[in-house]
Amino acid sequence: MPKIVDHDARREEIIEAVWRLVARRGFAALNMRDLAAEAGFTNGALARYFPTKAAILRAALERANAATEQRAARTIAGANGLNAFRKFCVEIMPLDDERLNEARVVIGFWNYAVADQELIGVYDQAISRWRDQMLSYLHTAAEAGEINPSCDLDAFLDLAMATLMGLQINAIFAARLTTPSRQLRILDGLIAGLQTGTS
Incomplete structure (x- = not known):
């Protein structure tokens, strides 16, 4: 047989x-x-x-994205608003060995995929999916009065996404200055700005 x-x-x-x-x-x-x-x-x-190596990299990135989304789903559960937004961000941030390895895969992907439109599309789809989910949490927070009404949520989310990507890089290349406690302080500072309207 x-x-x-x-x-x-x-x-x-x-x-x-x-x-x-x-x-x-x-x-x-x-x-x-x-x-x-x-x-x-x-x-x-x-x-x-x-x-091909590109096929391997795509699979590794898709696994990193899936791992982030699965952790976020478990962590967020019934949460919403700013609490859910913060929890989602925390699952992207390289705060432990598992998420540091995910950052290494993502950074390798950026370097390898820069001239490959198909691979860029894979990354763009994931970021767009995350952005939509995070924006929904922010809108819920705004409706609940958790956010200063003067805040531009779209612009804030651009800032937050850029910050999260920067933390992935810095946690690998400037680890001494990008400890978990510092990362969380940055995130909480961004969220505080939403509440006061200074983001």
């Missing part, structure tokens, strides 16, 4: 191996030979699942 292969499980094994290698060496050092060895595959077997 032919052996039954769980292709989804094998893809997941390969993505797990990508994450281990990225955590140890960064995405730039990743190559197909080392990935095959890490995952316990031959090069030929690996190519059946991920024929």
